[in-house]
Amino acid sequence: MTIYEEEHDLFRESFRSFLSDRVTPRFEEFEKAGIMDRSLYPEAGRHGFLGMAVPEEHGGGGVKDFRFNAVIDEELIYSGGGGGPGGFTLHNDVCTPYFIEYCDDEQAARWLPGIATGELITAIAMTEPGTGSDLASIATTAVRDGDEYIVNGAKTFITNGINSDLVIVVCRTGEGRSGLSLIVLERDMPGFERGRNLDKIGQHSGDTAELFFDDVRVPAANILGEEGHALEYLQFNLAQERLSIGVTGLAAAEAALGWTVDYVKERQAFGQSIASFQNTKFELADVSTEVEVTRPFIEQCITQLNAGELSAAQAARAKLWGSELQGRTVDRCLQLFGGYGYMAEYPIGNAYVDARISRIYGGTSEIMKTIISKDVLG
Ligand SMILES: Cc1cc2nc3c(=O)[nH]c(=O)nc-3n(C[C@H](O)[C@H](O)[C@H](O)COP(=O)(O)OP(=O)(O)OC[C@H]3O[C@@H](n4cnc5c(N)ncnc54)[C@H](O)[C@@H]3O)c2cc1C
Numbered sequence: 001m002t003i004y005e006e007e008h009d010l011f012r013e014s015f016r017s018f019l020s021d022r023v024t025p026r027f028e029e030f031e032k033a034g035i036m037d038r039s040l041y042p043e044a045g046r047h048g049f050l051g052m053a054v055p056e057e058h059g060g061g062g063v064k065d066f067r068f069n070a071v072i073d074e075e076l077i078y079s080g081g082g083g084g085p086g087g088f089t090l091h092n093d094v095c096t097p098y099f100i101e102y103c104d105d106e107q108a109a110r111w112l113p114g115i116a117t118g119e120l121i122t123a124i125a126m127t128e129p130g131t132g133s134d135l136a137s138i139a140t141t142a143v144r145d146g147d148e149y150i151v152n153g154a155k156t157f158i159t160n161g162i163n164s165d166l167v168i169v170v171c172r173t174g175e176g177r178s179g180l181s182l183i184v185l186e187r188d189m190p191g192f193e194r195g196r197n198l199d200k201i202g203q204h205s206g207d208t209a210e211l212f213f214d215d216v217r218v219p220a221a222n223i224l225g226e227e228g229h230a231l232e233y234l235q236f237n238l239a240q241e242r243l244s245i246g247v248t249g250l251a252a253a254e255a256a257l258g259w260t261v262d263y264v265k266e267r268q269a270f271g272q273s274i275a276s277f278q279n280t281k282f283e284l285a286d287v288s289t290e291v292e293v294t295r296p297f298i299e300q301c302i303t304q305l306n307a308g309e310l311s312a313a314q315a316a317r318a319k320l321w322g323s324e325l326q327g328r329t330v331d332r333c334l335q336l337f338g339g340y341g342y343m344a345e346y347p348i349g350n351a352y353v354d355a356r357i358s359r360i361y362g363g364t365s366e367i368m369k370t371i372i373s374k375d376v377l378g
Pocket of ligand 1: 123124125130131132133156157158160208357361362363364365366370
């Protein structure tokens with residue numbers, strides 16, 4: 001039983017070939033450079049792997065079906081590539097929906113075609129040096145001056161921070177929770193500087209950067225939706241963002257299980273294969289049970305999202321469970337690789353360091369529990 005149909009299977013095959021031809025052979029290069037070659041975005045766009053939900057009139061696929069996004073998320077992980085290639089996930093699952101939902105006609109004509117072709121790479125900047133979980137404390141300001149906003153402040157930990165052309169910046173335009181707005185900053189606007197490409201413990205091929213805004217004059221025409229509605233708009237897509245991390249978490253656990261099964265059958269110790277030890281069997285039995293139990297839940301969440309019925313609490317459960325499953329599975333599987341598991345050349349080693357962030361970004365596990373407990377307790 002699966003929610004995927006023939007068209008998703010064909011899309012999967014096609015994206016898998018793209019990864020094995022164009023991305024996987026260069027993955028080491030990207031890991032060393034700390035960034036993925038941005039030319040892969042237009043390549044992915046040409047093949048229809050970006051902007052699947054962007055309306056056809058703006059050059060997109062015109063299909064709002066998160067199963068296509070999930071196929072991309074899963075295949076990226078199965079291929080052993082996180083970080084840079086994971087920028088496709090951020091572009092498709094996290095940023096593009098805001099443009100589709102909140103662009104007016106002029107903005108849609110200006111931005112959506114580039115988003116669908118990959119000529120315009122997107123990012124979203126919520127987190128600041130002084131605030132992450134507590135979005136209501138955002139301090140970056142956007143002050144209206146005639147037909148422009150003047151933006152001042154700083155953001156940090158921004159995925160696609162270096163490669164991005166369009167950054168949705170959460171800015172303070174007024175007081176309190178209803179004083180936040182989404183304003184799109186474009187590459188090369190005077191006063192918009194990129195800081196360091198941050199040195200992370202994992203996801204090395206992904207560019208994660210600081211952004212600085214010093215009196216950046218942004219046309220008022222770059223606001224998404226209405227002033228003061230940022231928290232409501234963020235709420236609109238947070239469920240999809242969190243489900244996306246849940247999908248990735250499950251895929252990472254599935255991938256780790258597959259790599260480990262192959263390894264333990266090959267590796268010998270004490271004259272027998274590692275697979276023959278009872279501990280190995282029990283570990284893999286546990287992991288496989290958790291993976292099998294999780295898949296229907298995640299697929300049910302995808303179905304609910306497609307039907308517009310995925311609640312904030314259910315998305316938080318998908319994120320919490322998927323990311324925690326990912327963390328404990330890669331840890332248990334790496335143990336069965338022994339010392340080789342600690343070597344960067346084995347995908348399980350990369351999967352281990354890449355996994356750690358899943359419990360933090362998109363809202364930490366503690367924040368997910370806060371959301372879920374409100375649903376449980378009322
Ligand atoms: C690789 C990477 C990529 C990222 N990409 C992006 C991006 O593209 N855009 C973006 O805007 N941000 C991004 N982030 C930021 C990320 O979303 C934040 O780091 C995350 O939301 C946590 O915020 P914080 O780091 O300020 O931690 P804090 O909010 O300071 O939290 C510190 C600890 O306190 C706990 N805590 C906080 N509040 C509570 C509470 N109410 N109850 C219980 N515990 C609590 C947290 O769970 C955590 O354990 C990224 C981060 C990383 C590392």
